[in-house]
Amino acid sequence: MPYAKELRIAQLAVQRATLLTKSVFHTTAKGTVSKEDHSPVTVGDFGAQALIISALRHHFPDDEIVAEEEAAELIANKPLSERIWSYVQATMLEDESAEQELGGPIQSEQEMLDAIDMGKSPGGAKGRIWAIDPIDGTKGFLRGGQYAVCLALMVDGDVKVGVLGCPNLPVDDSAPLDAHAGENQTDAEGKGVIFSAVLGEGATSGALSRGALSKEAPIHMKPIEDITQATFCESVESGHSSHSDQAAIAKLLGITKPSVRMDSQAKYGSIARGAGDLYLRLPVRADYEEKIWDHAAGDLIVREAGGEVTDVTGKRLDFTLGRTLKANKGVVAAPKAVHGKILEAVKQVLSSK
């Protein structure tokens, strides 16, 4: 299979980083720091990013990395840095040979800070570039809801490999999503799934456990026979996508079920496995540029599961333009057969505003 090594390392790196986020979740001091744009960042974001980058550096030293976080604020905050270091040191895969495969532990706090800062690539249209979101849906993570550890490899601007670790989604692909999918899912039994895809090879899901990764199964979007019965997913945060526009689109399509609100790229994974049908992300602010790390893995996983992912104008997401999707506005993800129909409704609602 093409990209077999990249996929294997990405899956193990995501699995290990997810373990760190789970142990951070169980402490009261998650160490929230507020970034310039007021989005939260926790000990878990920094620690997970360090672990993923150290594995990528070990195996693919020449690849570039675009990652969400930077070490600057940690260098100015020694106690926070030490706290992150203690989680990084304590996090290891149960499967010792897999841990060795990742290149073993990070050796020092300084090495950890250096790793965190290796994600500053400007991105672009050429070469091998990894995109990392160590905790996507940080707000969901903090409230015990959905979040995802996200990793994707782009080659010349094309997403080739995508992996999403979703510790609070059910393992069972056929478990229905209800309107409370994003609430208090905190690692109960039967939770934790890893979604993966390689371009041209399909998408899969598997259990995200502490031990060796289980055998994965192919996933597919659910064919929609009657659009009025569809379940659509949207962000919990009304600042990230327009709940009112999404409600208007659903109404126009005759959808009667309430939307399923959940944080993070768990939405892409959920529709890819057929637990939900559509994902709508209508822009709130005209000037917001979506970040590549918030979409690269999910975009590939949905497309490989039989879906189509575009922006609100019908253009494919364009990962060649740097750290953001500056040529796109919003996201519309749906099974191929109905995507055109959904897009018509999107355009109609937007043009009537």
Ligand SMILES: Nc1ncnc2c1ncn2[C@@H]1O[C@H](COP(=O)(O)O)[C@@H](OP(=O)(O)O)[C@H]1O
């Ligand atoms: N105004 C905005 N519009 C769209 N997305 C935004 C936004 N402000 C922040 N975001 C992004 O929305 C992501 C979460 O998406 P969702 O709402 O689907 O959970 C955040 O990722 P992080 O949680 O990694 O910071 C952040 O990058």
Ligand SMILES: [Mg+2]
């Ligand atoms: Mg994110």
